[in-house]
Amino acid sequence: MAILIIAEHNNQSLKGETHKVVQAATAIGADISVLVAGLNCGTAADEAATIAGVTKVLVADNAAYEHQLAENVAALVTELGKDYSHILAAATTTGKNFLPRVAALLDVAQISDVIAVESADTFVRPIYAGNAIATVQSADSIKVLTVRPAAFRAAETGNNAPVEAIAVVKDAGVSRFVGAELTKSERPELTAARVVISGGRGMQNGENFALLNGIADKLGAAIGASRAAVDAGFVPNDMQVGQTGKIVAPELYIAVGISGAIQHLAGMKDSKVIVAINKDAEAPIFQIADYGLVADLFTVLPELEQQL
Amino acid sequence: MKILVPVKRVIDYNVKVRVKADQSGVDLANVKMALNPFCEIAIEEAVRLKEAGSATEVVVVSIGTAAVQEQLRTALALGADRALHIETDLNPDSLQVAKLLAKVVADEQPGLVILGKQAIDSDNNQTGQMLAALTGMGQGTFASKVVLADGKVQVTREVDGGLQTVELTLPAVVSTDLRLNEPRYASLPNIMKAKKKPLDVKAADSFGVNLQSNVKLLKVAAPAMRQGGVKVESVAELVDKLKHEAKVI
Numbered sequence: 001m002a003i004l005i006i007a008e009h010n011n012q013s014l015k016g017e018t019h020k021v022v023q024a025a026t027a028i029g030a031d032i033s034v035l036v037a038g039l040n041c042g043t044a045a046d047e048a049a050t051i052a053g054v055t056k057v058l059v060a061d062n063a064a065y066e067h068q069l070a071e072n073v074a075a076l077v078t079e080l081g082k083d084y085s086h087i088l089a090a091a092t093t094t095g096k097n098f099l100p101r102v103a104a105l106l107d108v109a110q111i112s113d114v115i116a117v118e119s120a121d122t123f124v125r126p127i128y129a130g131n132a133i134a135t136v137q138s139a140d141s142i143k144v145l146t147v148r149p150a151a152f153r154a155a156e157t158g159n160n161a162p163v164e165a166i167a168v169v170k171d172a173g174v175s176r177f178v179g180a181e182l183t184k185s186e187r188p189e190l191t192a193a194r195v196v197i198s199g200g201r202g203m204q205n206g207e208n209f210a211l212l213n214g215i216a217d218k219l220g221a222a223i224g225a226s227r228a229a230v231d232a233g234f235v236p237n238d239m240q241v242g243q244t245g246k247i248v249a250p251e252l253y254i255a256v257g258i259s260g261a262i263q264h265l266a267g268m269k270d271s272k273v274i275v276a277i278n279k280d281a282e283a284p285i286f287q288i289a290d291y292g293l294v295a296d297l298f299t300v301l302p303e304l305e306q307q308l
Numbered sequence: 309m310k311i312l313v314p315v316k317r318v319i320d321y322n323v324k325v326r327v328k329a330d331q332s333g334v335d336l337a338n339v340k341m342a343l344n345p346f347c348e349i350a351i352e353e354a355v356r357l358k359e360a361g362s363a364t365e366v367v368v369v370s371i372g373t374a375a376v377q378e379q380l381r382t383a384l385a386l387g388a389d390r391a392l393h394i395e396t397d398l399n400p401d402s403l404q405v406a407k408l409l410a411k412v413v414a415d416e417q418p419g420l421v422i423l424g425k426q427a428i429d430s431d432n433n434q435t436g437q438m439l440a441a442l443t444g445m446g447q448g449t450f451a452s453k454v455v456l457a458d459g460k461v462q463v464t465r466e467v468d469g470g471l472q473t474v475e476l477t478l479p480a481v482v483s484t485d486l487r488l489n490e491p492r493y494a495s496l497p498n499i500m501k502a503k504k505k506p507l508d509v510k511a512a513d514s515f516g517v518n519l520q521s522n523v524k525l526l527k528v529a530a531p532a533m534r535q536g537g538v539k540v541e542s543v544a545e546l547v548d549k550l551k552h553e554a555k556v557i
Contacts, residue, residue: 069474070437071446093467097449100402100437109403109523112432122526127431131325132334133529139522174446174480178462178473191468195556219557227486237452237487238470243431244486246468252556269534273554275546290537290554293546303543308557 001030001085001120006077006099008090009036009044011066016192017090019154022051024147025088026155027117031055035080035166037073039066045163052156060166067177068094074101075170081106081142085120091146091247092191099146108140115151129243130266149191150249150270183238190241193222195252196271198241199234200226200264202257202278202297206234211298212256214305224248226258242267257297260285277301309419309478310365311354313388314409314439315347317372317379318429331527334429343379346424348386349484352491353454354422355387362456363420365389369412371405373397377507384502385494391505396512401521402430406438411515413443418479420461425450425483436483446476450485 003025008015018034025032032053036045037060045059058080064072081087081102089095091113103110115133116124122137123145190196197212197219209223216223224241225234241248243266253271258264260276260283268274269288276289279296286292293300319325319334320342326335343351357363368383369392370376380391394408413421426433440447448454448463452471455462464473466485494502512519540546550557 067472067474070449071440074441093450093465096433097437097447100434101441101447103434104403104406104438104441107403109401109521110432110434110438111523112434126531127528128319128325128334128429129431130531132327133531135526135529137524137526139524172444172446174444174477176475178475180467180470180472182470231487236470237466237485238468252550252554273550273556274534274537275550286539287536288534291546291549292537292539293541293543294539300543304547307543307547 002083003028003030003032003086003088004081004084005032005034006089006095007034007036007044007048008092008094009038009041011038011041012043014044014047016154017092017149018048019051020149020152021088021090021147022053022155023152024114024117025086026053028086028120030085033058035060035077037065037076039063049161049163050157050159052159054159054161056161057163058166059163060168062169064169064171068098069175069177070098070101071172071175072170073098074105075172076168077102078105079168079170080166084142086143086145088145088147091148095146099144103144106142106144108142108144109138110144110146111136111138112146113148114145115148129262130269131262148247150247183236187216188220188222190222190224190239190246190248193250195219195221196224196241196248196250197221197254197256198224198226198258199229199256200258201228201232203229203234209235211301215301215308218305218308226261226264255285255289256301258285259283260288309363310367310416311357311363312413312416312418312421313350313354313366313368313383314421314423314435315351315368315370315379315383316344316424316427317341317370317376318344318427321345321428327528327530331529333525333528341375343382344424344427346426346484348491349486349488350422350424351383351386351388352489353484356489357456358387367392367416367418369394369409371396371400371408371512380507381502382494384505385499386492389505391507393507393509394512394515395509396519398512398519400519401523402432402434402438404517404519404521405435406442407517408512408515409435409439410442411517413439420479421481423483425485436481440481445479445481447481447483448474448476449483451482452485452487454482454488
């Protein structure tokens, strides 16, 4: 058995999700290779080499992989992956994009959004928006898995694994990167933050999200939103926490003006401590919150910022 | 240009999901079923492209028992031109579905395939990507905007850091995200008209695809319930609890 993990990175640095996928792979128990496919991604590869449990790092450094185009990355991973028993990537929009393509090209199933590893062939994953938890066993010769980062802790660092260059260049020629509008923020990423504060429809408009800034600054928190707030156009889609947005499990989750639709709960119910602030005492969010405060968020938020 | 829209019949998104006592799955007996919401968005997008003159025909396809014809009729009422029902009692996984759809693509030769990014029952988010792989097509997943021009399609995708736009050579596969469009409701005259639109039925075994999955479902359990906690009376009390009881700040 041997495991291939496809690293999540932005060419300059490795993303924290990779450490969590390595942690999941450690539970399978086999040699772990981490593939860093990108352009000028040497520093990200060096970072991958420091993760505990990694046997070696493979670097495919080519313009074809710069933007993680699914067609090209999948072709590369399919070729390399034939020698492995398991192929893992994070269940991020990048991993979800290329990995099913790899599975199809290898003629095996993919098991999506793994939240626990029971053995080398048995895995646990949520279905029906987390309202049911399935345990599945794969008889495929190669197990292809996306791993939900929020369900695993990050593997330690301090390793010094060898880094090997891979010369394979795959350019399918059917897709081209046109552009990206990425949100720039000094705050931690939602999926990696220790504290998350999210606003919902109760925020009333996009400007009022500024009320969360001071609190987020004091707590070192990331700022999220419910689907209702995103659909209403208050904030961009990449802030959405929920089944169809980002799945988070921080130490502290503060839900402000969020009623608690199932869709939203599926994205944050595994947080360690949940605080709900809502003026509607009947809001479903209070049924799962550790601490509920029934009050008008517009008076509570400035007070909270001041008292922290 | 023809657009192929594969759709799935799933539990209605408003229904509370109940796990069976024997842990063999989710109880679907006498439960309201509906078109998967992401599939509705796919149909809407295809119909809009036809209305804009970018496409000439919208073909919907679904796999399952005779019951899926209900969702195919809904799709026809929403503006699709004709439907194909691939009949099977089995519940094929994404890879098997993608293999069947690849055969349909070979028969129908669509210029574009638009489908939902995931079904709200199995939550796999795989079929579109697998279909693209098996047919050698490019893919624009999690689309929030689709623009056709000069034999290519530009797809703006919802990615973790924001938005990304890719350009794909046609034919291509597009999978829909929530903000691509707001699906219309079927009008009564269109529901009546849909009853007369063509709906072909083909047996799944006539496609020469092995429908057995190598993944076995061992059990389905209800998730651990989270217990609600306490209500606090003031911000001061909240801050105190977070500092001294929960010790998270």
